[in-house]
Amino acid sequence: xxxxxYKPLVILTVxxxxxxxxxxxxxxxxxxxxxxxxxxxxxxxxxxxxxxxxYREFNEAFATHMRAETGVEVAILQSHAGSGSQARAVxxxxxxxxxxxxxxxxxxxxxxxxxxxxxxxxxxxxDNSAPYTSTIVFLVREGNPKNILDWPDLLQPGIEVITPNPxxxxxxxxxxxxxxxxxxxxxxxxxxxxxxxxxxDEIEQAEQQAEQFVAELFRHVPVLxxxxxGSTNTFVQRGIGDVLLAWENEAxxxxxxxxxxxxxxxxxSVSILAEPTVAVVDSVVDRKGTRQVAQAYLEYLYTxxxxxxVAKHYFRPRNAEVLAQFQHxxxxxxxxxxxxxxxxxxxAQPYHFNDGGVFDRIYATKAE
Amino acid sequence: xxxxxxxxxxxxxxRRATPWIPFLLISVSIAFLGLILIVPVASVIGYAFSKxxxxxxxxxQSPDTVAAIRLTLITAAIVVPVNTxxxxxxxxxxxxxxxxxxxxLITLIDxxxxxxxxxxxxxxxxxxxxxxxxxxxxxxxDISIVFAFPGIVLATLLVTxxxxxxxxxxxxxxxxxxxxxxxxxxxxxxxxxxxxxxxxGIRWALVYxxxxxxxxxxxxxxxxxxxxxxxxxxxxTMPLQVEILYNEYDLAGAFAVASLLxxxxxxxxxxxxxxxxxxxxxx
Amino acid sequence: MATTRPWLSPSVxxxxxxxxxxxxxxxxxxxxxxxxxxVLKAASLPLADFWRIATExxxxxxYRLTFGASLLAATINAIFGLIVAWSLVRYxxxxxxxxxxxxxxxxxxxxAVSGIALATVFAPNGWVGQWLTAIGIDVAxxxxxxxxxxxxxxMPFVVxxxxxxxxxxxxxxxxxxxxxxxxxxxxxxxVILPTIAPALATGFTLALARAIGEYGSVIFIAGxxxxxxxxxxxxxxxxxxxYDYLGAAALGLVMLCVSFLMLLAINGVNAxxxxxxxxxxx
Numbered sequence: 001x002x003x004x005x006y007k008p009l010v011i012l013t014v015x016x017x018x019x020x021x022x023x024x025x026x027x028x029x030x031x032x033x034x035x036x037x038x039x040x041x042x043x044x045x046x047x048x049x050x051x052x053x054x055y056r057e058f059n060e061a062f063a064t065h066m067r068a069e070t071g072v073e074v075a076i077l078q079s080h081a082g083s084g085s086q087a088r089a090v091x092x093x094x095x096x097x098x099x100x101x102x103x104x105x106x107x108x109x110x111x112x113x114x115x116x117x118x119x120x121x122x123x124x125x126x127d128n129s130a131p132y133t134s135t136i137v138f139l140v141r142e143g144n145p146k147n148i149l150d151w152p153d154l155l156q157p158g159i160e161v162i163t164p165n166p167x168x169x170x171x172x173x174x175x176x177x178x179x180x181x182x183x184x185x186x187x188x189x190x191x192x193x194x195x196x197x198x199x200x201d202e203i204e205q206a207e208q209q210a211e212q213f214v215a216e217l218f219r220h221v222p223v224l225x226x227x228x229x230g231s232t233n234t235f236v237q238r239g240i241g242d243v244l245l246a247w248e249n250e251a252x253x254x255x256x257x258x259x260x261x262x263x264x265x266x267x268x269s270v271s272i273l274a275e276p277t278v279a280v281v282d283s284v285v286d287r288k289g290t291r292q293v294a295q296a297y298l299e300y301l302y303t304x305x306x307x308x309x310v311a312k313h314y315f316r317p318r319n320a321e322v323l324a325q326f327q328h329x330x331x332x333x334x335x336x337x338x339x340x341x342x343x344x345x346x347x348a349q350p351y352h353f354n355d356g357g358v359f360d361r362i363y364a365t366k367a368e
Numbered sequence: 369x370x371x372x373x374x375x376x377x378x379x380x381x382x383r384r385a386t387p388w389i390p391f392l393l394i395s396v397s398i399a400f401l402g403l404i405l406i407v408p409v410a411s412v413i414g415y416a417f418s419k420x421x422x423x424x425x426x427x428x429q430s431p432d433t434v435a436a437i438r439l440t441l442i443t444a445a446i447v448v449p450v451n452t453x454x455x456x457x458x459x460x461x462x463x464x465x466x467x468x469x470x471x472x473l474i475t476l477i478d479x480x481x482x483x484x485x486x487x488x489x490x491x492x493x494x495x496x497x498x499x500x501x502x503x504x505x506x507x508x509x510d511i512s513i514v515f516a517f518p519g520i521v522l523a524t525l526l527v528t529x530x531x532x533x534x535x536x537x538x539x540x541x542x543x544x545x546x547x548x549x550x551x552x553x554x555x556x557x558x559x560x561x562x563x564x565x566x567x568x569g570i571r572w573a574l575v576y577x578x579x580x581x582x583x584x585x586x587x588x589x590x591x592x593x594x595x596x597x598x599x600x601x602x603x604x605t606m607p608l609q610v611e612i613l614y615n616e617y618d619l620a621g622a623f624a625v626a627s628l629l630x631x632x633x634x635x636x637x638x639x640x641x642x643x644x645x646x647x648x649x650x651x
Numbered sequence: 652m653a654t655t656r657p658w659l660s661p662s663v664x665x666x667x668x669x670x671x672x673x674x675x676x677x678x679x680x681x682x683x684x685x686x687x688x689x690v691l692k693a694a695s696l697p698l699a700d701f702w703r704i705a706t707e708x709x710x711x712x713x714y715r716l717t718f719g720a721s722l723l724a725a726t727i728n729a730i731f732g733l734i735v736a737w738s739l740v741r742y743x744x745x746x747x748x749x750x751x752x753x754x755x756x757x758x759x760x761x762x763a764v765s766g767i768a769l770a771t772v773f774a775p776n777g778w779v780g781q782w783l784t785a786i787g788i789d790v791a792x793x794x795x796x797x798x799x800x801x802x803x804x805x806m807p808f809v810v811x812x813x814x815x816x817x818x819x820x821x822x823x824x825x826x827x828x829x830x831x832x833x834x835x836x837x838x839x840x841x842v843i844l845p846t847i848a849p850a851l852a853t854g855f856t857l858a859l860a861r862a863i864g865e866y867g868s869v870i871f872i873a874g875x876x877x878x879x880x881x882x883x884x885x886x887x888x889x890x891x892x893x894y895d896y897l898g899a900a901a902l903g904l905v906m907l908c909v910s911f912l913m914l915l916a917i918n919g920v921n922a923x924x925x926x927x928x929x930x931x932x933x
Contacts, residue, residue, distance in 0.1 A: 044599060049615060052616060077600060078599070079598040079599045079600065080600075080615075084893070085888075085891070085892055086598075088892060088894060089598075091497075091498065091894065092497035092499060092500070093496075093499075093500075093512070093514055094514075094515040095512065109894055113499070113894050114498060116498075165875060221876070222792055223875065224874065224875040224877075226870060226888070227615075230871075233614070233615075233617075234792075237771070237774075238770060238771075238775070238776060238791065239774065240774065240775065240791075240792065254617075257617045287510075363878055364878075389835075390738075390741070393734050393737060393738050394738045394744050396731070397731070397735040397738040398746075398750070400734070400735065401735065401753075401754075401806075404803045405753065405756060405757065405806065406753070408765065408769050408772050408803070409753070409760075409768065411768050411772050411777075411778060412768050454673070454677045454678075457669070457671075457674045458674035460670040461667060461674055464662070464664050464667075465667050466660035466662075467658055467667075468658050471922055473678075475911070475915050475918050476683070477682075478860075478918065479911060479914070480682055481860045481861060481914065482863065482864060482906075482907065483864060484863070484865070484866060484884045484887070484903070485762075485865075485866055485884075486884045486888055487689065487884075487903040487906070487907065488685075490689070490891065491685035491689045492685060494685075494688045494689060494692055494900070495684070495685055495688045501688065522681070522685075526681055526685060529682060545664060548664055549663050549664060552664055552665070557665075558664070561664070562666075580755070583759035586759070587758070587761040587764075588761070589761045589762045590762065590866040607867075610761060610764055611763050614767060626760070626764040626767075629761060629764070633758070633760075634752070637755060638752075641748075641752065
């Protein structure tokens with residue numbers, strides 16, 4: 001009498017199966033979409049948090065450009081979250097045509113863990129595949145009541161510093177490295193360029209001082225949000241902390257969004273040149289047949305139009321003319337690169353941020 | 369204990385004896401709920417309408433938000449019936465029969481309660497992700513499970529798995545099985561026994577379980593966040609959309625979507641209240 | 652009886668094979684296989700490595716916070732949830748139906764929303780936080796905030812478990828006890844509490860199990876500082892972000908085992924309660 005009641009199981013299977021197939025029906029079959037007029041291409045750009053507003057505008061510009069130039073309809077889907085978790089999603093199979101992440105290390109991680117990106121990715125586009133840059137600045141409360149002017153002021157008694165967690169946030173890693181670089185430079189007598197010629201003893205001493213400086217800095221941190229936007233919200237909406245370490249573009253955007261009468265930007269004497277990088281995900285574009293469009297998409301970032309959009313959203317463009325045009329919004333400061341001071345991400349990441357690295361050590365000793 | 373006749377009839381009629389106790393308990397209840405529930409919920413509603421009612425409506429009409437609402441509703445529409453059928457089947461087997469390993473089975477059904485949502489998402493990545501067990505097989509066939517709709521459904525199924533079963537199993541157990549046995553020995557079929565005898569007894573528990581399952585299915589954040597891929601307008605559910613809007617400094621928009629989720633939950637609760645009010649009395 | 656009992660006691664009712672088969676298949680597909688994937692992943696670690704990951708200071712500190720705050724929250728819920736359930740069942744007061752209706756709201760609120768809302772309210776500049784800060788209590792971004800978030804999400808479990816049990820307490824029994832001269836407190840302790848104890852225990856355990864796994868609401872209100880306000884699920888996420896799937900699976904397995912043992916214990920209590928109740932009724 002219960003015959004035929006396996007129906008629910010059957011229905012479930014059918015539903016799940018149907019769900020599985022409901023994919024890719026919008027893009028046409030692979031191996032073509034080579035810019036045939038009238039064809040439609042869908043790209044997925046997997047990016048990190050602070051680029052939401054910028055890519056929204058850039059995507060429209062690129063779609064218009066492609067329609068006018070080639071007659072191809074390009075629809076771009078966006079995905080934003082923390083840079084590290086986005087890289088993990090791509091490793092685990094999120095079918096991104098392009099990744100535009102906060103740091104080269106995350107794209108390298110995709111290459112190492114999934115082989116979905118070719119090893120030469122960083123040399124395939126100009127400027128180490130970083131079409132725009134930014135730096136790390138301080139955001140303080142209106143009028144700078146605690147009189148914070150440079151890195152050492154962050155260690156004054158009673159100052160609370162807000163930064164996201166370097167373990168989960170790309171921006172936080174730039175914050176940390178900027179502070180480290182400052183301390184290293186101070187230990188080397190104020191000239192970071194001396195680093196390559198310094199003696200090993202001198203470097204070791206300087207590194208120790210840098211570690212002390214950064215450890216002391218994190219003693220002033222009451223909250224570690226998982227992402228840059230979380231930290232901005234903690235600082236601005238919750239009123240926690242005296243100073244926020246932030247991307248320059250995030251700080252400028254926060255002032256635009258939340259009012260210049262509440263916040264001020266303080267530019268430290270020296271900071272790091274943050275280079276968010278972009279890459280085409282080879283295995284995906286080859287399977288979907290979208291390589292040409294994906295490549296064009298990233299290259300468009302380097303054109304004057306792309307660079308202008310980048311600058312409008314407070315990133316620093318690479319193009320000198322556009323940079324000059326928007327010069328008023330970028331304060332002057334000295335910047336060092338991760339390659340020069342830290343030997344690139346492949347060295348900095350394991351040494352500072354992986355399990356058992358300096359960051360873990362800072363907290364382990366803090367607890368004692 | 370010496371037998372002492374009631375010295376005072378007040379004691380027997382009880383409740384009026386010490387009026388300050390009810391007052392105290394009710395006050396404590398309201399204070400407790402006020403602090404941890406009502407004030408935060410009120411803040412959500414307050415922020416949702418902070419830019420006025422029309423801004424509230426506009427916030428709910430952005431294409432990404434509409435897509436998120438649709439995705440959430442479709443997910444719930446699949447997850448809730450499936451888990452309900454499962455819950456009833458499991459409860460029937462467990463409550464109406466004696467077999468070995470029953471308590472172990474109940475514990476297995478409870479297991480998802482104790483699985484952190486983060487892990488609930490992670491397990492499907494381990495299974496179906498590109499690096500997972502079935503990843504290469506799925507990729508050859510161009511089938512996406514994680515970072516697509518099926519993954520969201522699976523993660524939600526896992527997280528909300530025990531809610532219906534958990535509500536009706538104890539009720540069915542307390543119900544006993546004599547009534548169904550009588551019905552069957554009088555010639556009723558299995559379905560008839562279930563619909564005529566069992567169902568009326570478990571009705572409330574079933575309705576309540578479905579409501580809980582539905583609420584949790586629509587509100588799940590952690591597990592879905594791990595398997596969603598966060599693609600705008602495609603794989604973002606309402607809770608993820610709340611996070612996105614919040615991160616875009618759009619507090620009013622974020623809480624507008626959140627308040628809509630609360631509203632959906634309240635509607636189901638109202639349905640429950642209506643069913644109770646118009647249905648036959650509970651006892 | 653136990654020694655000679657067959658696997659399945661005979662019954663005139665139909666549908667055993669179908670329902671158990673369906674439930675079993677579905678359970679296997681949706682719950683057991685995925686969890687087996689987690690266990691196998693963690694099991695691919697050498698035991699020494701597993702032990703090292705599971706007992707590193709940060710993990711230990713996170714267990715302490717996760718399990719400690721969950722226990723505290725479940726205890727708060729057991730006490731206040733009982734009072735709320737009692738008020739709802741025993742008294743008629745203005746707003747009773749409203750309160751009864753909103754008890755389930757924490758289930759419906761996405762956990763991220765609860766977290767954001769609580770952080771908003773309890774931050775030093777929030778509606779409640781400003782008063783608490785004035786008297787020197789910091790809630791947001793401390794372990795207190797974690798406890799509050801976990802209390803919120805676990806509250807309905809206790810109230811909804813205790814409510815029906817309280818309705819079942821037979822008034823005649825209470826009255827008899829009172830007529831025998833028992834004080835109200837004694838009636839509560841000797842008559843009411845034993846009857847609702849299993850339900851209270853169920854609610855407590857469910858609230859506890861839910862709290863231990865909670866992620867979304869906590870990360871918004873905890874400070875997430877390593878060794879101080881970092882919960883275990885966050886640690887799992889951090890491991891994932893470093894592409895350390897093995898480490899994440901190991902920590903996940905630890906949490907799973909602890910929670911599973913707790914649930915197993917409570918189901919034992921429950922079985923005992925069902926036996927007790929059905930025994931009393933026949």
